[in-house]
Amino acid sequence: MPDTPNAPYEGIVILAPHRELLDQVLDKWSLAVLNELCERPCRFNDLRRAIPAVTQKSLTATLRRLERNGVVERVVVSSRPVAVEYRITPLGKTLRHPVDVLLAWAAEHMPEIERARARFDEDVPAH
Amino acid sequence: MPDTPNAPYEGIVILAPHRELLDQVLDKWSLAVLNELCERPCRFNDLRRAIPAVTQKSLTATLRRLERNGVVERVVVSSRPVAVEYRITPLGKTLRHPVDVLLAWAAEHMPEIERARARFDEDVPAH
DNA sequence: CGGTATCCTGCAAGATACTG
DNA sequence: CAGTATCTTGCAGGATACCG
Numbered sequence: 001m002p003d004t005p006n007a008p009y010e011g012i013v014i015l016a017p018h019r020e021l022l023d024q025v026l027d028k029w030s031l032a033v034l035n036e037l038c039e040r041p042c043r044f045n046d047l048r049r050a051i052p053a054v055t056q057k058s059l060t061a062t063l064r065r066l067e068r069n070g071v072v073e074r075v076v077v078s079s080r081p082v083a084v085e086y087r088i089t090p091l092g093k094t095l096r097h098p099v100d101v102l103l104a105w106a107a108e109h110m111p112e113i114e115r116a117r118a119r120f121d122e123d124v125p126a127h
Numbered sequence: 128m129p130d131t132p133n134a135p136y137e138g139i140v141i142l143a144p145h146r147e148l149l150d151q152v153l154d155k156w157s158l159a160v161l162n163e164l165c166e167r168p169c170r171f172n173d174l175r176r177a178i179p180a181v182t183q184k185s186l187t188a189t190l191r192r193l194e195r196n197g198v199v200e201r202v203v204v205s206s207r208p209v210a211v212e213y214r215i216t217p218l219g220k221t222l223r224h225p226v227d228v229l230l231a232w233a234a235e236h237m238p239e240i241e242r243a244r245a246r247f248d249e250d251v252p253a254h
Numbered sequence: 255c256g257g258t259a260t261c262c263t264g265c266a267a268g269a270t271a272c273t274g
Numbered sequence: 275c276a277g278t279a280t281c282t283t284g285c286a287g288g289a290t291a292c293c294g
Binding site: 184209 | 256257258
Binding site: 043044045056057060081082083084 | 275276277278
């Protein structure tokens with residue numbers, strides 16, 4: 001039935017492009033940026049202040065990637081001096097719900113996960 | 128109101144441990160492994176066959192990490208020769224819903240995202 | 255079969271300096 | 275203010291060989 005013969009396993013194949021997309025929008029700093037921009041539009045240095053641990057370079061890269069994927073919009077306000085504002089897009093807003101579901105899961109199960117980690121680290125202290 | 132004075136911004140602080148957890152359970156190969164183990168218990172080499180692109184080393188690392196976080200269980204079946212089976216845990220099953228929501232988002236908005244990428248890549252061809 | 259043990263490489267990401 | 279340009283480094287992850 002598949003026109004590509006010997007396809008490995010459909011589930012995994014289907015997964016791949018989504019996996020790549022998640023790498024783009026859920027990477028190290030994206031959640032923090034998205035979280036911030038959902039509150040309000042931000043200037044570049046607003047974001048730096050809100051996320052102290054991020055470097056200029058990484059923040060720029062994160063914003064460009066999010067912009068490229070259409071979840072964030074870069075607005076240049078022509079004033080003196082020029083101001084740049086980042087905003088969440090309508091597409092970006094649709095990402096909020098899935099992320100919230102994920103964070104809710106993390107919050108709910110964190111205690112259980114920490115117990116699992118403690119158990120594992122105790123049983124396998126070192127080889 | 129916060130008992131920690133000068134906390135940077137609560138949202139981001141709260142985010143950090145969750146961010147770390149997601150790095151553990153949503154990393155490069157975890158989705159594929161989880162997806163597979165939700166279907167059925169698998170032996171090590173079953174997983175290798177189901178996910179051809181993963182190396183032995185990465186698969187081992189992924190399974191150990193998932194096991195440590197309590198979402199996967201490693202069961203040694205004492206037979207001749209010894210067999211090892213990996214199973215999803217009850218905790219692991221609770222991860223399925225959030226992940227499905229995320230994948231549904233990806234599937235639903237993929238076309239829009241691809242348009243955004245095309246637009247971006249055209250407007251910013253190269254510097 | 256189900257892994258370790260090594261070696262190696264690319265590249266994500268930090269530090270730092272400079273710019274329109 | 276909002277970046278770009280370099281340089282450097284840690285380390286995730288691949289390749290390969292070996293083991294109980």
